[in-house]
Amino acid sequence: MSHAVIASLSGFSLLPSYTVIGLTLGGVYALAATGLVLIYRVSGVLNFAHGAVAMFSTFVAYQISVVAGVPSPIGLLAAVATGAALGFVIEFLTIRPLAGRPPLTKVAVTIAWLLVLQTAAGLIWGSTGYHRPVQLVGSNGFTVPFTNVVVGYDQLTIFLVAVGLSLGTSALLRWTSLGAQMRAVADDPQAARLWGIDVDRVSAASWMIGSAMAAVAGVLITPLLNFDTYSLTVLVIDAFTAALIGRLTNLPLTVVGAILLGLVQYYPKAFFNQAGLSELSTFVLALITLAVVFRPGLAASRGRG
Amino acid sequence: MTVLLQIDGVSKRYGGVQALNDVSFRVERGRIKGLIGPNGAGKTSLFNCVCGVLRVDSGHIRYAGRDLHGLAPHRRARLGIARTFQTLELFRELTVLENLMVPVDAAARRGMLADALRLPRARFEENRAGERAHALLHFLGIAEVAGIPGGDLAIGIQRRVELGRALALRPTLLLLDEPAAGLDSRETAELAGVLSRIRERFGTTMLLVDHDMSLVMRVCDDIAVLDYGRLIAEGPPERIREDPTVVRAYLGESAA
16 A cells, blocks of 8 residues: 555656556557447448558558568558458458348447457467557657656657547548548438438548548557557447447547547656556546446437437 | 430339339429429439439439439439439538538549649649639529528528529539528518529529429429329319319328
8 A cells, every 4th residue: 555655656756657658558549449430330240340441551660661671651551451451351341231221230340340450460470479560750850948857759650640640530520522522421321322422432532531540540559559460450449338328429538538538547657666557547438438428328329319 | 405314214112112203204494393293202312313322222313315224323413314302312521612612622533643733734624614603602692601501591691502503513404402491481482583583594494393283383394203103194283283183192191
């Protein structure tokens, strides 16, 4: 007990640098969550394979940039292509044929994909031990003026890229033709079809864009955690928690929720050195969100009107 | 007069109900055809067969000389068949202007990448579609609601927006499913005026289903009458009004 108290007193000095880490992590969650929400809104499917898609795509980048030594931006592009391709394949082969089936059936299919991708990655890259992360930017940094807080250029890049892409997706939905079609499909797929919108094509686009975002999130996050097939697959839990805060529909609120989640996961670590602490924080935040934001019955239905 | 839409021996059954039983009639180009009949006579089923939501069991539907068999609804929309709905189907979260433009955008069938990035060509198309949409809202007398979400409008206005959305596609054939439902007599009279102006201005061929006889008798050039899925009469309004079979079908319903 006294040990914990001492630890908690020294924790305050860690808060500024943990804020930096929390924000960085939160930015990546925002990106993953935005992709998840995009897919959910347009196609009505909660994609449990979202993290697995991120993981598999990131291992492609790892293979190209870490193993083969090709410059990391090319590895990132390969991950994006892999993510988009996986999104297309999942939608085209296993979601589209289930049109008209209960949402739960489609969710079950995404869980199957999670297992398939997890197993495949384990067979190819090994399911034990950590891998060297894909470094996009060197880990040099700068000290924030008038403080002793050091911000890494990699952290800054991750945060800016992630948040920029998330907000870019909001803009895509808001301002482009494809975005308007996506909102129309999200609103009422049947009516959208009757109004000449190729619902299958718009839905496939949402899976491809959403999964490509998961891939970018996966590559960005590898330097921040122990990079293996498991840790990235469960990224879907963090993304889902952030998405809950945005009620599974509101993208800007999802970004805010993701950043909040990043901070909530890191702050307790400043005070207590306990394994599983950030998972506990995520769980508590998700429960609070469910209790506060959602009323019973809302979670099962699609966000309309 | 050339035939635009030809319904040829169309039958449709669901469950134990024969919704359409060997129905045949034609709609000539530039005309407004009324489709009436008691509740459950098969009017909406016929609409759904024409726009492709329902598949006919037997018979043919020809549009501009082409058999529509097997064409998906969005493909039919691209051929110039547009419709309004009995129940309101505006996209609630999209603004009125977006409601009008989304179908036009979809029909333009650009590449997904052009759509996503709004490449200059796409933007140009969108501006032209936007101008046309604005002009239509003006034409329908609802220019001031362009920026309001569809779900926030009064019913009468929503109906007009729906009409505008169908017209934005510049349809050759417009299917109107009970456009006067929920409107009072003044609004219905206004609607009749709007429909006549639409035909004058755009030369649109229309197939109109409605219970409101004042509307149907006023705007239609000729009328087809369905009862229990069967075509029981066809002809100009003045003849339909006097037709004993039609009178019996309607009296039979009210006596029941």
